Amino acid sequence: MRIFYILFIACMAMQASYAQQLEGRIADARTREALPGVSINLTAAGKGCTSNAQGHYVLPAPAANDSLKISYVGYITLKIPASAAVQTPVIYLEASSTNLNEIVVSSSREKQYRTEVPVAISTISPQTLQETKATTLDKVLNKVSGVYMVDLGNEQHTMAIRQPIGYKSLFLYLEDGIPIRTVGDFNHNALIEINMAALRNIEVIRGPASSLYGSEAVGGAVNFITAVPTLVPTAKVQLEASNWGYKRTDFSVSDTKGKVGFLVGGYYADQRNGYMDHSDFHKLALTARADVQLNEKNKWTTAATLVNYKTDQTGGLDSAHFFAKDYRNFQTFSYREVKALRIRSTLDHEWDSRNHTSVTAFFRHSTIGQNPFYAIRDVRNTLKARGEINSDAFYSYGIIAQHKKDFDWKNASLIAGVSADYSPATYNANYIDIDKDAAGYYVGYRLTDSVLTNYRVGLLNTAAYTQFSFMPLANMRIVAALRYDRMDYDFNNYLPPSAFTGAPSERNNFNALTPKLGLTYNLQHNRGLYANYSKGFAPPNISELYRGVKVPVLKSANYNNYEAGGWFGFAQNKGYVDVSVYLMKGSNEIVSVRTADGSYENQNAGATTHRGIEWNARYTPLRSVFIRTSGTYASHIFDAYTENGKTYDHNAMNGAPKWITNTELTWKPSLLRGFRIGGEWQHISGYYMDAANTAWYDGYDLFNIRAGYQWKGFECWLNCMNAGDRLYATTAEKSAYGKSYRVGPRQTFNFGVAYTFTGKR
Template identity: 85%
Template sequence: MKQFYILLIAFLAMRVSYAQELTGRVADARTREALPGVSVNLIATGIGCTCNTQGQYTLSGTKGDDSLKISYVGYITRKIAVSAAAQMPVIYLEASSTNLNEVIVSSSREKQRRTEAPVAISTISPQILQETKATTLDKVLNKVSGVYMVDLGNEQHTMAIRQPIGYKSLFLYLEDGIPIRTVGDFNHNALIEVNMAALRNIEVIRGPASSLYGSEAVGGAVNFITAAPTLVPTAKVQLEASNWGYKRTDFSVSDTRGKAGFYVGGYYADQRNGYMDHSNFHKLAVTARTDVQLNERNKWTTTATLINYKTDQTGGLDSAHFFAKDYRNFQTFSYREVKALRIRSTLDHTWNESNHTSITAFFRHSTIGQNPFYAIKDIRNTLKAKGEINSDAFYSYGVIVQHKKDFNWKQASLIAGVSADYSPATYYANYIDIAKDAAGYYVGYQATDSVLTSYRVGLLNTAMYTQFSFAPVENMRVVAALRYDRMDYDFDNHLPPSAFTGAPSERNNFNALTPKLGLTYNLQHNRGLYANYSRGFAPPNISELYRGVKVPVLKSATYDNYEAGGWFAFAQQKGYVDVSIYQMKGSNEIVSVRDADGSYNNRNAGATTHRGIEWNARYTPVKSIFLRTSGTYASHIFDAYTENGKTYDHNDMNGAPKWITNTEITWKPACLKGFRIGGEWQHISGYYMDAANTAWYNGYELFNARAGYQWKGFECWLNCMNIGDQLYAATAEKSAYGKSYRVGPRQTFNVGVAYTFVGKK
């Protein structure tokens, strides 16, 4: 009997060692957030499972001598022995830097593979964000093909995506799929309100995206996706400084306990004694996020972002001062101050494998107060000028409801949604007297009790949208989308109407129906083609519609876009190329037209054509070397345009460089793990400075270098921007007042250190 029990115990022990249950989690190696949907398979038996919403997997029947294969779209596949996996509560996957087949969310507001989206879309990965160590967003966005984000100093900016450099409401900026600012109150400096330190990644759609996101998504839409809670306790602190008095501190802390996780992160930046006088600024940005997995079918996510920012304003220099490298600022008192708060709360409910609903409620508040340099106007034959101090503010209360249903027919899916956004906005401007010295510098001002503008606008945007996709034949996918927007403006002028104080109080409304039709064709082996037609629209902004006009008569500008492209992997998946070709025509564009009496009015008098080709290529010839090049060649033409009473039909649009390229090489030597060094070349070709095509700016070449070293939780880096200290203009313009050059950043060295603490579960 004793021998029988011994044999029984031995048999059971063998049974346990032969077949046991294995449980663990899978997370992103850089962000340490859970990766749901990862495939975990036993290589010998083929038994497998998919990670749940919290990145957890459970496998039964595992054997000690077997191995796991962990794979996920856009990540490098790992193989781990079962015995080793049993000792790893969290398995980390590294994102692939040369794999186009990644997961995106911006193209359909739902997760999908990049290769299934018939749009020109690019992703700025967590790796790029972490290794670039950007102090401004243009340092990473300019790596995207077809994108030129213009650095106007101290995080101020404007954008050019399938459009010339300009300041119109042709770009939509999103945070987790929600517009950062309300419709009708566009500000080209909107990205001041983004917390750079709390970003997981960025997705950029080039071309109209109005069929899903509505107005202003014309040249492109940029979606900033916030960091999610980490699976393990994580805390980080980062310090950096530059040779021009820039100092910055980043911080973050995150963890997940049971079904609830949290993330808090942000930064404080301060600039003193820069290369231009009167160019100081400071900014505090904080983001808090909680993710609660209520159960396997319900997830509740809440995010709040707070921004407090103030900067001195630096305007352009005339030719004499610019080329003499005289960086004295003509304005000594202009400033911009931004305060913003955004809160959104989303409930995701999965009904079954075929149905998913999300409900998002959001609140936004933004105030921009400024003494703007561009409002300063000289009074002839005197040492006097006039200007203004103004304030633009709004509150937003909104909701977005979306449902997705998958069908058992032709891999079909239907997305439908409704949204409502009520945003009361106010604008106030007060006249100031400005003193000017004999050298032309504005040295001070005197506030007055003269009110220039004072109004309130109730902005209501209601919309419904739908998108249907299916596979009519193998390897082909067709996507059709349609959105209807109605925008109601309830304008209340607090002053008597005039040519400057604004239009009489009244109500206006705008309607837009924006379609999209596209298809993708999979050529296999990470190769494919796509084509689409899409329409974008931009309603007049409240400043265009009501300020400085007698009667609001403007219509929405519309843009029709046709494009085709493809993606092609090569060299045993060591690299890929994606290419887009497009033509976009704009009509009813809003331009400022001079009337016979010498006054100016905004009118729907413009029409334009935009054509171009965009490319992005990545290649890793050997494991330690990474090559990337991206760019665009484009033509932007006035079909119909009148300025100051003169017609400029068929002229090149001003501020429109034909060539924009960004090329980078990075070396990560195998003999020194954690070390990286890289060089970057930014090329902006020449362009006309005015619509008459009478003045030309030659563009510029810019070279940057970055080096860094990471060992365990410690990291240090040194970045050198504009290595050759080249004199260049971020923007170059010509007007009736002469030529104006906005000085681009001079040679800048940024040095930083960081430490990341990672706990264990």
């Protein structure tokens, strides 16, 4: 009996202790993810705490009339009665749409305030992703200043960030800080392999980021950050369709139980019978993620993404077809097929408040098979043509280890890391014989036994990098970074070497030392300045180095970038503007040069200058009205360039619009909560279609309208893209074969409905 009384008294004491505490969890109102590091304070008692890695907080029992003040960088500060907090196990914070001092991770692979980063970096928020209802990534990325993601149809694309529209390996695409594709095997269509339905947000670094990420991060780096498991049970299903035969289904399921959180999400898209002939496609994308909070100091995250994609290739139209709005496609059998799998596993360890280590192991596999329209060449004076069916594939096995240490001296911190990536890659191409009709349409082909290309390259990329930052003055932070990369190419040609089949089997290596030096100065009141110098480099791709050459003699292209900028809040934090100006000079750029015997070969014969100004502004004049504008004014010049035996020094680069702007006005009436309607204006100014500056494209203006309504878990929306049904080209080029225009999408209506279930646990 005595033992029973002792246990009873102990239980009552524990209950009394529990009653003397206020505890709960903090989560993002839109993503439902736990928010660590949130400040929670009892205003009357003067006591506070911060939420832990799982968003959990504990405070002493509050007085009856006390209140909670909950604040977190990038979120709207919330004040609620303490009595209400007792009845609310999960408190949700709303992200601020006009707060510049948000948290970013792409500039150092560690969480930092945006205002401590001396680079031009922009974030596409979860709110923007969810409200835009984009069917392709360009519809959100083109909202970022200085970015023009070119729509080539059916999620195919190329990019222009501080560079003209082009197809070279000058942009690095990452998923959670890991390159989507291996170094040396760049593909301008790499973002086909992204699962749009599993994204939390996107961060875009403009300008070279090679000091952290290595090669190809020249014009910019785009980091796609996957969604994290939700704090409470969540399930979502979304259906949409367009007037041009596009249909798509999205889904996601997520929850956290104890120390384990999981998320599964994806989408299936299908296009049939569009406005242009031979333009069908389908895509399946799936992502699974598990986060395990082993304890307060250790977190283990594993994620996998699978993509299966196939599309018809449309190619461009000649002038007659384009301006006549004749959407019949010259191609009737060309296609692109992509299969990709990426797996990463990361262990994060907090040694103490000043030391953090992260180790990531990853695996990648990608195969791109195609019958490309751009490989088709007519046989003169016949109704015949030649082409090829090719396949490009690689496997990757890699590891990235990074440690960060903070110091008492001058608020200093040191980041050091190493990485290794081994990626065996293969490429083969078979000749096909093509039939053409009298009207110029390619109507069929026959396979042959002729093998055009067949090789394997063992790609090994090893790197070490470091970054040191400190505050010599109260409001000034200096950041210095340095990275060393070595890339080894082990090339094996399975065919007799020739000017077409490729170079003899051999080994090549490239190395680069890329520094960065920058500073930020905080002027207080949400205002500040930054400046930096950075260097970028791009080694030759496999196809540039080995395919169609007798001897591989190329060097890495180098770029020196100088920039300065600032951010300025105004109107009592109802708005802000950030501005950057830059000058970037490229040397040893790889161009195709015509030799004395009439053949072509790649040479380091190019030099360019890129300069411009970029801006991004947001303003909320009324609680229900949101205004955003972003853009760039830039000049891209050939300092030295030879093409087809002709020199075009000091010409404007082709495919380089001077003005790129995107402006949006959104209204969310307070009298109709949950409703939104917005208009968007995209402007692309004119540009030269060729390096000789003999042909000009006038550019275009597009107007898009988006409307949506959300009530509890239900949501519906209607987007009208290209509201004026304007005829425009996403790219316009002139070559020896004539002018070619890639037709932009016609007026398109997308209607969708969604339902989200959110549990209350």
